Each structure stands twice: as C-alpha cells, then as structure tokens.
Amino acid sequence: xxxxxxxxxxxxxxxxxxxxxxxxxxxxxxxxxxxxxxxxxxxxxxxxxxxxxxxxxxxxxxxxxxxxxxxxxxxxxxxxxxxxxxxxxxxxxxxxxxxxxxxxxxxxxxxxxxxxxxxxxxxxxxxxxxxxxxxxxxxxxxxxxxxxxxxxxxxxxxxxxxxxxxx
Amino acid sequence: xxxxxxxxxxxxxxxxxxxxxxxxxxxxxxxxxxxxxxxxxxxxxxxxxxxxxxxxxxxxxxxxxxxxxxxxxxxxxxxxxxxxxxxxxxxxxxxxxxxxxxxxxxxxxxxxxxxxxxxxxxxxxxxxxxxxxxxxxxxxxxxxxxxxxxxxxxxxxxxxxxxxxxxxxx
Numbered sequence: 001x002x003x004x005x006x007x008x009x010x011x012x013x014x015x016x017x018x019x020x021x022x023x024x025x026x027x028x029x030x031x032x033x034x035x036x037x038x039x040x041x042x043x044x045x046x047x048x049x050x051x052x053x054x055x056x057x058x059x060x061x062x063x064x065x066x067x068x069x070x071x072x073x074x075x076x077x078x079x080x081x082x083x084x085x086x087x088x089x090x091x092x093x094x095x096x097x098x099x100x101x102x103x104x105x106x107x108x109x110x111x112x113x114x115x116x117x118x119x120x121x122x123x124x125x126x127x128x129x130x131x132x133x134x135x136x137x138x139x140x141x142x143x144x145x146x147x148x149x150x151x152x153x154x155x156x157x158x159x160x161x162x163x164x165x166x167x
Numbered sequence: 168x169x170x171x172x173x174x175x176x177x178x179x180x181x182x183x184x185x186x187x188x189x190x191x192x193x194x195x196x197x198x199x200x201x202x203x204x205x206x207x208x209x210x211x212x213x214x215x216x217x218x219x220x221x222x223x224x225x226x227x228x229x230x231x232x233x234x235x236x237x238x239x240x241x242x243x244x245x246x247x248x249x250x251x252x253x254x255x256x257x258x259x260x261x262x263x264x265x266x267x268x269x270x271x272x273x274x275x276x277x278x279x280x281x282x283x284x285x286x287x288x289x290x291x292x293x294x295x296x297x298x299x300x301x302x303x304x305x306x307x308x309x310x311x312x313x314x315x316x317x318x319x320x321x322x323x324x325x326x327x328x329x330x331x332x333x334x335x336x337x
C-alpha cells in the first residue's frame with residue numbers, strides 16, 4: 001500500500017536530523033532552506049494522516065454522538081472540546097513518534113504501514129477543525145458559522161467519512 | 168512586554184468603569200493586537216497548547232471518566248456549568264498567549280483564515296495576521312477588523328504547510 005504514497009523514509013530521517021541539528025544551533029530548516037523544510041513537512045503530513053486514521057473509530061463515535069444527541073449550543077461546545085482533546089492527543093503523538101525516530105532511526109519505521117485512505121480521512125478531520133474554529137454564538141460575527149450551519153457541515157463531513165470507510 | 172501590560176492596565180481600567188469585560192493587549196512590531204476575554208473563553212479548548220492551567224473538572228481524568236457513552240448527559244451537564252471555568256483561568260490563558268505572541272521567534276505573517284473553507288463553499292475567509300512561531304508550531308490569528316484575536320492553536324503539519332505556502336490556515 002505504501003507504494004501509493006511517496007514516502008522516502010531515508011530522506012525523511014535525513015531531513016529530520018538536519019532540522020534537529022539546526023534547532024540546537026538556534027535556527028531551523030524553515031529559516032535555512034524553505035524547500036527542504038516543506039519536504040520535511042510533507043513527510044510529517046503523511047505520518048499525521050495515518051495517526052488520525054488509526055483513531056477513526058473514536059472520531060466517528062464522537063461525531064455520531066453529537067449528531068444523534070442534538071443538544072444545541074452546549075452540545076456543540078462539548079463536541080468542540082472533546083474533539084480537540086482527541087485531535088491534540090494525535091498531534092502530540094506525532095511529536096513523540098518523531099522523537100523516537102530520531103533516537104531509533106529507520107527501525108522505528110520498519111513496520112509502518114500507510115493506508116491510502118488516510119489522506120482523505122485526514123482532510124475531513126481538518127475540515128471539522130475548520131468548522132469548529134468558525135463556530136460562533138455571536139450574532140454579529142458575520143464571518144462565523146451559526147449553530148445550524150455548523151451542524152450541517154458536520155453532517156456533510158460525516159457522510160464523506162462514511163464513504164471513505166466504504167471505498 | 169512591559170509596554171503591553173502597562174497599556175493593557177489603562178484600557179482595562181477604563182473598560183471596568185464602563186462595565187465591559189477585560190482584554191489582553193499585545194504590542195508587537197508597533198502593532199496592537201487585542202484578545203477580548205470572551206473570545207479567549209470561547210477558544211479555551213486551545214489552552215493546553217500553551218500549557219495554560221486547566222481546571223480539574225475539565226482535565227484529562229474527568230473527561231476519561233465521563234467518556235462512557237451512556238454518560239453523555241452527565242458530560243453535558245458538567246460542561247454547562249460555567250463555574251468550571253473561572254475567569255482567572257481565562258486571564259492566565261490570555262497572559263500565556265501574550266507571552267507566546269511576544270516571543271522573538273514568533274513572526275507576523277499577513278494572510279487569511281479560512282480560505283480553504285471559502286473555496287469549499289463555506290463562510291468568507293478572514294483577512295488578518297498570523298503570529299506564527301516555527302519553533303513551537305503555535306499560530307495565533309488576529310483579524311484586520313480591529314486586530315482582534317480570532318483563534319490560536321498548535322498548528323499540525325498540514326496547517327503549517329498551508330501557513331508557510333499560502334499564508335493561510337484552514
């Protein structure tokens with residue numbers, strides 16, 4: 001499956017190490033070489049996508065519960081809080097994984113399997129993040145999403161997640 | 168930092184007299200950025216990104232206990248109780264945000280929030296400023312309509328790519 005996604009493990013580790021050295025020198029790949037920085041980010045995105053995908057059941061449960069319970073403003077606030085708890089845990093998991101990769105090298109990636117469905121799933125999770133950020137209870141906030149718009153967006157994304165499962 | 172705090176004290180003194188909620192002020196590169204406390208409260212789910220203290224009732228242990236699906240109503244009731252997030256926690260979150268924004272590694276990037284959402288038929292993007300720190304990965308966004316704080320979060324890899332290549336998040 002991994003052959004469908006361009007993930008050069010050796011190059012990834014090389015860039016990861018380079019960035020670490022630069023960080024210890026008080027700078028970063030972002031400051032020194034934008035092209036390589038974006039390349040490193042692109043590998044991080046692949047791993048990040050898979051981490052979100054590994055927790056698909058938990059994300060789906062939370063969304064289903066929100067849609068089923070229909071608990072208005074408080075339900076939306078609870079959903080946002082709990083969604084971000086999982087999401088942030090996953091982002092932290094990538095940081096931990098990268099530290100382990102730096103310590104253990106390519107061995108850490110030996111059994112890594114990237115599911116091609118993880119790319120789309122992650123894009124949908126990022127869309128939920130966007131909806132959560134734009135949710136507003138301020139009627140004067142013309143840039144925000146009302147509760148109805150928010151619920152509608154979550155419903156649409158959930159349908160896409162279901163399709164992602166079936167493909 | 169000192170300049171921001173002194174001016175913030177003056178502003179909040181006036182706002183208190185007017186019966187208005189207080190704000191957090193950040194002055195960076197001669198630009199004044201404002202974070203109203205009500206907005207900080209609405210974005211409190213990002214407080215862990217700044218290692219801001221979280222009230223025990225909202226902490227990991229409590230939510231883990233309440234994660235049982237049959238306890239949805241209990242989770243909701245706990246969350247409804249506004250007393251679980253005292254103002255002091257919100258104010259600390261504001262101070263932590265200011266510390267991050269004024270960090271010399273935090274750079275101002277003029278750009279947008281929500282261009283991807285707009286492209287997908289969502290609400291219009293917001294023009295403003297990203298205050299992005301590549302060392303910590305934290306990004307705060309302030310709109311150009313009064314330099315008001317909209318959100319701030321630890322950007323994931325996908326969001327970092329968007330910020331760096333398109334000056335946009337989400």
